Structures are given as structure tokens and as C-alpha cells.
Amino acid sequence: MPPSNTPAKYRQIADHLRQGILDGTYPAGQPLPSEEVLAKQFGVTRPTVRQGIAELRAAGLVEVMMGRGMFVRSPHSRPSLTRPRGVRREPDGRYVEADGLRWESAEEPTATRTDAPLALADLLRIPPGEPMYTYAGLETAERGRLRQLHSTYVPFSVLLDTKYETEAPPPAPFLYTALAELGHELHFTEYLRTRMPLPDQAQALRLPDGVPVLHIVRVTLDQSGKPLALEQFHVPGDDLELSYPLDVGGR
Structure with missing residues (x-):
């Protein structure tokens, strides 16, 4: 033996x-x-x-x-996939992702009621435990070759005195159009970090052992800087780079 x-x-x-x-x-x-x-x-x-x-x-x-x-892999090589980050508005008023990919949900998105945990409540500037409409699921693109986990959170307080007080708003990116129709001028901020995936995330994203995920948090804000919604994206981090445009500030 x-x-x-x-x-x-x-x-x-x-x-x-x-x-x-x-x-x-x-x-x-x-x-x-x-x-x-x-x-x-x-x-x-x-x-x-x-x-x-x-x-x-x-x-x-x-x-x-x-x-x-x-x-x-050369220490100077580029990843095989570069994805621009951001949101752009089309001439017809639709909001689309800057990467131009057509993401499809593995299952029909369904809104559920969840209570805001401390970390999300802090970014949304709402009390912990405030109820939110939540969508969460797996999305694929390019015939399933690309995969991401995508969650959308909208606090109930943002929707007071609107038609969405009694019905669920749509998930992002359709949510952006819905918020714009309510009179909001939309702005976006993203937070990015790497971490190791939870077991169910690794399984959904088909990640080999030891491969991290990129955890992206996007906050949608109105013209005054008030947070309106929050999204979380989890994407494989083994052979991917993200590109962001940088705005030049001025007086």
C-alpha cells in the first residue's frame, strides 16, 4: 500500500x-x-x-x-476579461450597464420583504431593521459563460407617497427608470473589495477552491445625495479586471 x-x-x-x-x-x-x-x-x-x-x-x-x-501567467499580463463599470442612460430613457452585456436572470426575480442589516442600513442612511423590498438571484451573460450574483434593496421609506407604497418596484436596472419617473435625478457610487466567497456563492458562480470574489456595492442617490437604493454584485475575481471612468473635479 x-x-x-x-x-x-x-x-x-x-x-x-x-x-x-x-x-x-x-x-x-x-x-x-x-x-x-x-x-x-x-x-x-x-x-x-x-x-x-x-x-x-x-x-x-x-x-x-x-x-x-x-x-x-506573466506578472505583466492583462486579465482575459475587462468589464467597464457604470450606468449610462440611452436616448430612449432606459438605463443600462456600461459593460454592454445582456444579463439574464436564472429565475424570474421576485420581491421579498427583508429588514435592513446594520451594514446596509449604514450605507442607505436608514435605521437598522427598516423593511426593504429585496431582489436576489443569479444572472448569466454570453450564453452562461459569465455569471454574477446580483441583489437589489429598496427601503420602504424611499417609496412613501408613491405608487410603490403598495406594490413592489422593479429590480435594477429597471428600478432606475422607475426612480427617475418619480422625479429623482440619479447619481451612483460604487464600493469595491475582494473576499473569499461563502460556500453557496462559490457553488453558484462555479468557482474553483481558493478563488476570491469581487464584492461590489452600488448605491443609487438623488440629486441631494440621499440614498435611494443599494445593489450588491458578487463576481468571480480570478481573471477579471474592472475599469471605471474618473470624473475630474472642479470648482
Whole structure:
């Protein structure tokens, strides 16, 4: 019997490739052996090879390019996907995401009533526990290749004396049009940080072990700076960069 401390096959593959990357056998920017070659070399299935590659991706040593294969990541290489962030208004009055992607909900969005937790209440400048309309779900784009978790929160107090006092407002981005029709001039602020996903988030986003998520919080404000709504986005952070326009301030 093999020693009990023998590494699992996927870890042997990861260690073999990691050593080759570090000693220059596989230079930056060069392709790695294919899944088929590695599977034959180690006598394993291709899913086992992918598990080993996932460790290297999580460590930032490898990038996988769709249709091209696996490559050693250069410290100067760009991610394979750049997504502009922001909201723009079309000539017909619709609000759309700046990335131009057509995001579709995996399930029909349904509004639920939730009470504002402390962190969200602070950003929305409402008392903790205030009721909110909430939408939350998985969204996909480009035929399911891109995935994100997207939640929308609208405090009840924002909707007092409007038609949405007795009916749920639409989720974002349709929410923006609804708020504009109520007479608000909309402005947006985003907060961005990285963190490790919760297990259910990793499963929904199909993340390999060790891959972080980008956690984006967007606050919609009126012309006076009062928060009207809040959104949370969780997107895979392994091979993605976000671009933001910067406004030049002035007197």
C-alpha cells in the first residue's frame, strides 16, 4: 500500500507544474501541457487535471484562455476579461450597464420583504431593521459563460407617497427608470473589495477552491445625495479586471 501521506493526484499535478513554472521549464506566457497530455502522464482523468490546474489559477500562476489552452501567467499580463463599470442612460430613457452585456436572470426575480442589516442600513442612511423590498438571484451573460450574483434593496421609506407604497418596484436596472419617473435625478457610487466567497456563492458562480470574489456595492442617490437604493454584485475575481471612468473635479 502507498504511504498514507502520499499527495492526492491532483496535488501531484499542481506541484509538478508549479515547480516547472518556478524553475523556468514553463516560461511566462508559454502554454502548459494540455489536459489530455497531463491525464496520460499521471494516469488520471481530465477532471482530476482540472482540479490541479484550479490550484494554480487560484495562486495566480496560470490562466486559461477559452479555445487556446492553459498558459503560464506573466506578472505583466492583462486579465482575459475587462468589464467597464457604470450606468449610462440611452436616448430612449432606459438605463443600462456600461459593460454592454445582456444579463439574464436564472429565475424570474421576485420581491421579498427583508429588514435592513446594520451594514446596509449604514450605507442607505436608514435605521437598522427598516423593511426593504429585496431582489436576489443569479444572472448569466454570453450564453452562461459569465455569471454574477446580483441583489437589489429598496427601503420602504424611499417609496412613501408613491405608487410603490403598495406594490413592489422593479429590480435594477429597471428600478432606475422607475426612480427617475418619480422625479429623482440619479447619481451612483460604487464600493469595491475582494473576499473569499461563502460556500453557496462559490457553488453558484462555479468557482474553483481558493478563488476570491469581487464584492461590489452600488448605491443609487438623488440629486441631494440621499440614498435611494443599494445593489450588491458578487463576481468571480480570478481573471477579471474592472475599469471605471474618473470624473475630474472642479470648482
